[in-house]
Amino acid sequence: MQNFYYNIPTQIYFGKGQIENLGKNLKKLSDRALLVYGGGSIKKSGLYDKVTEQLEKAGIVWQELSGVEPNPRIESVRKGVEICREHGLGAVLAVGGGSAIDCAKVVAGGACYDGDSWDLVMDRTKITKALPVVSVLTLAATGSEMDEYAVISDLGKNIKKGTGNEFTKPVFSIMDPEYTFSVPEKQTAAGTADIMSHTFENYFTEEKGAYLQARFCEGILKTCIQYAPVAMKEPENYEARANLMWSASMAINGLCSYGENTAWSVHPMEHELSAFYDITHGVGLAILTPYWMEYVLNETTLWKFVEYGKNVWGIFDGTDMEIAREAILKTREFFNSIGLPSTLREVGIDKTHLDEMAQKAAEGGTQKGFMPLDKEDVKKILEMAL
Amino acid sequence: MQNFYYNIPTQIYFGKGQIENLGKNLKKLSDRALLVYGGGSIKKSGLYDKVTEQLEKAGIVWQELSGVEPNPRIESVRKGVEICREHGLGAVLAVGGGSAIDCAKVVAGGACYDGDSWDLVMDRTKITKALPVVSVLTLAATGSEMDEYAVISDLGKNIKKGTGNEFTKPVFSIMDPEYTFSVPEKQTAAGTADIMSHTFENYFTEEKGAYLQARFCEGILKTCIQYAPVAMKEPENYEARANLMWSASMAINGLCSYGENTAWSVHPMEHELSAFYDITHGVGLAILTPYWMEYVLNETTLWKFVEYGKNVWGIFDGTDMEIAREAILKTREFFNSIGLPSTLREVGIDKTHLDEMAQKAAEGGTQKGFMPLDKEDVKKILEMAL
Numbered sequence: 001m002q003n004f005y006y007n008i009p010t011q012i013y014f015g016k017g018q019i020e021n022l023g024k025n026l027k028k029l030s031d032r033a034l035l036v037y038g039g040g041s042i043k044k045s046g047l048y049d050k051v052t053e054q055l056e057k058a059g060i061v062w063q064e065l066s067g068v069e070p071n072p073r074i075e076s077v078r079k080g081v082e083i084c085r086e087h088g089l090g091a092v093l094a095v096g097g098g099s100a101i102d103c104a105k106v107v108a109g110g111a112c113y114d115g116d117s118w119d120l121v122m123d124r125t126k127i128t129k130a131l132p133v134v135s136v137l138t139l140a141a142t143g144s145e146m147d148e149y150a151v152i153s154d155l156g157k158n159i160k161k162g163t164g165n166e167f168t169k170p171v172f173s174i175m176d177p178e179y180t181f182s183v184p185e186k187q188t189a190a191g192t193a194d195i196m197s198h199t200f201e202n203y204f205t206e207e208k209g210a211y212l213q214a215r216f217c218e219g220i221l222k223t224c225i226q227y228a229p230v231a232m233k234e235p236e237n238y239e240a241r242a243n244l245m246w247s248a249s250m251a252i253n254g255l256c257s258y259g260e261n262t263a264w265s266v267h268p269m270e271h272e273l274s275a276f277y278d279i280t281h282g283v284g285l286a287i288l289t290p291y292w293m294e295y296v297l298n299e300t301t302l303w304k305f306v307e308y309g310k311n312v313w314g315i316f317d318g319t320d321m322e323i324a325r326e327a328i329l330k331t332r333e334f335f336n337s338i339g340l341p342s343t344l345r346e347v348g349i350d351k352t353h354l355d356e357m358a359q360k361a362a363e364g365g366t367q368k369g370f371m372p373l374d375k376e377d378v379k380k381i382l383e384m385a386l
Numbered sequence: 387m388q389n390f391y392y393n394i395p396t397q398i399y400f401g402k403g404q405i406e407n408l409g410k411n412l413k414k415l416s417d418r419a420l421l422v423y424g425g426g427s428i429k430k431s432g433l434y435d436k437v438t439e440q441l442e443k444a445g446i447v448w449q450e451l452s453g454v455e456p457n458p459r460i461e462s463v464r465k466g467v468e469i470c471r472e473h474g475l476g477a478v479l480a481v482g483g484g485s486a487i488d489c490a491k492v493v494a495g496g497a498c499y500d501g502d503s504w505d506l507v508m509d510r511t512k513i514t515k516a517l518p519v520v521s522v523l524t525l526a527a528t529g530s531e532m533d534e535y536a537v538i539s540d541l542g543k544n545i546k547k548g549t550g551n552e553f554t555k556p557v558f559s560i561m562d563p564e565y566t567f568s569v570p571e572k573q574t575a576a577g578t579a580d581i582m583s584h585t586f587e588n589y590f591t592e593e594k595g596a597y598l599q600a601r602f603c604e605g606i607l608k609t610c611i612q613y614a615p616v617a618m619k620e621p622e623n624y625e626a627r628a629n630l631m632w633s634a635s636m637a638i639n640g641l642c643s644y645g646e647n648t649a650w651s652v653h654p655m656e657h658e659l660s661a662f663y664d665i666t667h668g669v670g671l672a673i674l675t676p677y678w679m680e681y682v683l684n685e686t687t688l689w690k691f692v693e694y695g696k697n698v699w700g701i702f703d704g705t706d707m708e709i710a711r712e713a714i715l716k717t718r719e720f721f722n723s724i725g726l727p728s729t730l731r732e733v734g735i736d737k738t739h740l741d742e743m744a745q746k747a748a749e750g751g752t753q754k755g756f757m758p759l760d761k762e763d764v765k766k767i768l769e770m771a772l
Contacts (some may be wrong), residue, residue: 001563001628003401008394014645015389177387209625211612212632215605223598239595242387246598246645255641259400259632 001209006260011172014246016238018051018174023058025172027130031088033062034083034300036104037095038070042138051095051136063087064105068096069276071153071160071281072103079116080107084130084131094135097191098142101135102150105168108133129169136174139183140245141191141282142200143252145173150269153275160275168339175249177241185232188244189338190282196221197285199265202256204296204304204370209260217256218311223247225312228338249263263371268294269378272357272364279347286340287347291384292334295353296371297324304370305341344385354382360385387595390644390661396532397558400632402624404560405436407677408522409444413556416476419448422490423457424480428524429641431568437481437522447475451493454482457539457546457660458489458661463503465752466493470517473577480521481724482529488536491554494519499607503738505564507549508539525569526631527577527668529584529638531559547750561635563627571618574630575724576668578614581634582607583671587650588642590682590690590756596645601641609633611698614724653753655764656744658750665733672726673733676718677770678685682757683710690756730771741766 013021016316026033033055042048054060065080084107092111094104108130110117113204120127135328137145144150148164154225181189201218250256269292270284297305302320309315309327318326332342341347358379365371412419419441428434439450442527451466469475470493478497480490494516495502507512523531528534534550567578589603609629616626636642655678656670683691688706695701695713703711718728727733744765752759759767 001401001625001632003404004398006398006400010391012392013391015387018389045580081393209628211629212605213610213627215603215608219598219601220603222601238598239387242595242645243597246387250598257627 001259002207002261005201006254006258007166008146008252008253010039010170011120012146012175013172014131014175015242016178018176019054022051022134022174023054023060026055026091026093026134027058027060029134029361030087030089031060033060033091033093034080034081034089034107035062035093035095036065036068036107036146038068038097038100039065041182044093046180046320047136047138047179051093056309057157059259060330062093063089065103068100068103069149070099071115071278071370073097074118074121074152074154076103077106077110077152081110081117081266084111089131091132091134093186094133095138096139097139098144101133101137101144101170102142102152104133105130105144105150105164109168121161121375124163126163127165127167128164133168133170134172137245138179139187139191140179140180140241140248141194143195145170145175146253147219149252150216151271151373154283155278156274158275160271173322175245177238177245179207180241180245180260181236183235185235185339186233188231189228189340190280190286192244192338193289193335193340194282195244195251196224197266197282197289198251199256199288201267202251202260202262203211203308205259205260205372208303213256213259215311216250220247220251220256221312225334232338255307263365263370265296265366265371265373268365269361269381272361273344273349274351274355277348277349278346283347285346286335287342287385288381289327289380290335290342293328293331295377295381295384297328301371344382351386352381356383387645388498388593388647392640392644393552394532394639394641396556396639397508398532398561398635399558399592400540400561402562402564403439403629404562405522408437408520408560409440409446412441412479412520413444413446415520415557417446418473418475419477419610420451420453420490420493421448421465421479421481422454422466422477422482422493424452424454424486427568431565433481433524433565436628437479445662450474451489454486454489457537457664458485459536459541460504460507461490463492463496463538467496467503470497475517477487477518478522481524483523483525484530484729487519487523487530487556487667488538489529490519490521491530491534491550492537492595494536495554495568504540507668509548510549512549513549513551513553519554519556520558521556523564523631524565525573525577526562526566526627526634527580528579529634531556531561532635532684535638541661544661546680548655558612559695563624563631566627566631567622569621571621571725573616575614575726575744576722577634577670578610578669579672579675579721579726580629581637582610583652583668583675584637585642586675587653588637588646589694590687591648592756593646593648594689599642599645600693600752601697602636604662606633606637606642613721618724634764649751649754649756651752651757651759655726655747655767656743658747659730662739662743663733664737665735668725672728673728673771674720675768676714676721676728677767679714680765680772681763684718703704731766737772740765744768756765
C-alpha cells in the first residue's frame with residue numbers, strides 16, 4: 001500500500017427530505033449565494049421551488065446562473081464569476097448533476113482569482129482559494145458532490161480538461177435519492193457507466209497491496225450491477241436509487257484510490273470523444289471500457305482481471321485467461337443490457353478525428369496508466385471500438 | 387437505506403514516515419499539548435523519541451499523562467484533565483492504541499467541562515466542546531483514531547461505558563503501519579477480533595437496503611481473514627499491517643453503519659466481561675461472537691447469514707441453513723486459528739457473575755440489536771460460552 005493523505009471533509013445529508021438542512025447550513029457560509037443549475041428540469045420537477053424556499057426562509061439573497069451545459073463550458077464559468085463579482089456573492093450553490101457542480105466549483109475558484117478562469121482549468125495549482133461550494137444532487141454519476149474535481153470544456157479549442165483541488169471540495173451536499181426518480185433510463189444507464197468507470201480506473205492498478213481498497217471497488221461494482229437494471233425498470237425504486245447515488249460518491253471521493261498510484265486511462269480517451277463530438281460522457285466510457293480491457297489484458301495484468309472475474313462476476317471455472325476474457329465479455333454484456341452501445345459508430349463517431357483524438361488522449365494521461373498507452377495504443381483501441 | 391448524516395472530518399496521514407507531519411500540524415492547533423500514552427512500550431520502540439522530537443522541532447510545550455490502562459479508567463481521565471487545567475494546555479495528543487486515544491478524548495472533553503469527567507461518560511451530550519484531539523496510532527483494533535467513541539471504565543462501580551460525540555473526533559491521526567510491527571501475536575489476534583466485531587455489529591442489521599455498506603463490511607472481513615494470519619507469522623509484513631490498520635479505521639468510522647439502524651449486540655455483552663474481569667476486549671469478542679451468531683440464527687435472520695457465508699467465506703453448497711451454520715463454524719475456526727479462545731473458562735470466567743453481567747448487558751444495549759436480546763437471552767448466550 002502506498003502512503004496517502006486522507007481528507008474527505010464534505011458533509012453529506014443523505015436521504016428523503018434532507019433539503020431541510022440546506023438553508024440553515026448554507027447561511028452559516030454566506031447570506032449571498034450564486035445558484036447554479038442546468039436546463040429547466042429542476043423547475044419542472046419542483047426542486048427549484050424547494051431550494052429557493054430554503055434560501056428565502058434562511059434569508060439568503062441569491063443570483064442565478066442557469067443553462068449550464070451537460071459538458072459545462074468555460075463561457076458559463078466566466079459568466080458565473082462575473083455575477084459573483086458584480087453582486088459580491090459569498091457562496092456557490094449548485095443544484096443538479098455533475099455538470100452544474102463542476103461549473104460551480106470553477107466559478108467558486110474563479111471568483112477568488114485575479115485573471116481568466118480558464119487559467120484555473122489549465123493549471124489547478126492556480127486555485128489558491130475559492131468561495132464555499134454546496135450542492136444539491138440530482139444525478140448519480142460523477143461523484144462531484146463529494147470530491148474536488150471539475151471537468152470544463154472549451155469547445156472552441158476542442159479541450160475538455162479536469163481541474164480542482166482541496167479548495168473546490170463541497171462543504172456539504174444534499175443527496176436525496178428521490179430527486180433522481182425522474183432521471184430517464186438513458187441517463188441512468190450513462191450515470192452507472194460513469195460510476196463503474198471511476199471504480200475501474202481505481203481498481204485496475206498495478207498496486208497489489210491495497211487489498212481493502214480493491215474489495216471496496218468490488219462492492220461498488222456489484223452495487224451498480226445489482227441496481228442499475230432495477231432503477232431503469234422501476235425509476236422510483238428508492239433502494240436502487242439510493243445505492244446508486246451513494247456508490248457514485250464513494251467511487252471517486254478518494255476511498256477507492258488512497259494507497260494506490262492510480263492513473264486513469266479510459267477517462268483521458270473518453271474526454272477526447274466528448275470534446276470532439278460532445279457525446280454523453282458515460283456512453284463514451286461504456287463503449288471504450290471493454291475494448292480497453294481487451295487491449296491491456298496480458299500475462300502481467302492477468303492477475304487483476306482474474307480477481308475482477310471471480311470477485312465481481314463470480315466466475316470460477318476455466319483457466320485464468322478464460323476467467324479474464326469471460327469477465328470482459330460480461331462487462332460488455334452488462335453495458336448492453338442497460339441499453340448502452342458497444343461501438344463508436346453508434347454515436348456518430350467515425351475515423352475522421354481518430355488520429356488527433358489519440359494524440360490528445362496520450363498527452364492527457366494515458367501514458368501513466370495501469371498499462372501505459374502511447375498514441376498508437378490509443379489509436380488501436382479507438383479503431384477496435386469503431 | 388435509512389437517512390444519514392455523513393461527517394468524517396478526521397484527516398489521516400497514512401504510511402511510512404508520516405510522523406513528519408505531526409509537529410507542524412499539531413502546532414496549528416496549539417503550542418501547548420498533553421501527551422497521553424500507556425505503558426513504556428513507546429519508549430522501548432523509540433516512538434516516544436520520534437514524537438517528542440516532532441514537538442520540540444515545532445516549538446510545542448508539553449506535559450505527560452502516562453500509564454493509561456488497557457481498559458482506560460476514569461482516574462486517568464481525571465488526572466489528565468487536571469494537568470490540562472494546571473498548565474493551560476490547548477490540545478491532547480494520544481500516542482498508542484485505542485486505550486490512549488479513548489482516554490485522550492475524554493480528557494479533551496473534561497478539560498472544557500465544569501464538573502467531574504465521569505458525567506461525560508454517563509451522558510455524552512454533556513460534551514459540548516473539547517480540546518482538539520490528535521493521535522499517533524500503534525495498534526490496529528478499536529478505530530478510535532478516526533471516530534468519536536471512547537470507552538472508559540470505573541472498576542469501582544463495575545461500569546465500562548462508551549461515550550463521545552462530534553467534538554471528540556480526532557482532528558488528524560498519524561497511521562504508520564510500521565509502528566504495529568512490534569505488536570505481539572496475541573494483541574494482533576485480539577485487535578483483529580475487535581475489527582471484525584465492529585464490522586459484524588454493523589453488518590448484522592435488519593436493514594436490507596444498505597447494500598453497498600454491506601459489501602464494504604464484507605471487504606473489511608475478507609481483509610482481516612486474509613491478513614491477520616500473515617501479520618502473526620511475519621510481524622514485519624508491511625502489506626498485512628497496513629491493510630489491518632486501515633480496516634480498523636474503516637470498520638467503525640461510520641462508513642459501514644451509515645444508512646442502517648445499527649444497534650450493537652456483542653459489544654454490550656463483552657463490555658460486562660471486561661468490566662467484571664478486566665479481560666482483553668478483543669478476546670472477549672472472539673469468544674462471544676460465534677455463540678451470539680448461533681443464538682440469533684433463525685428463519686428471520688437467515689438471509690443475512692447466507693449473505694455472510696457466500697460473500698465472505700465463499701460457501702455456496704448446501705441449503706441456506708447449512709450455509710449459515712457453516713459460516714458460523716468458519717468464524718469460530720478462524721478465531722481459533724489465530725490463537726483466540728472459544729470459551730469463557732479459558733479466560734477465567736465462571737458462573738459467579740453471569741446473572742449480574744447479563745442484567746447489565748441488557749441494560750447496556752442488547753435489547754435494541756439485530757435480534758433484540760433481553761437479560762435471559764444474554765444469560766443463555768453467556769452460558770453457551772462458558
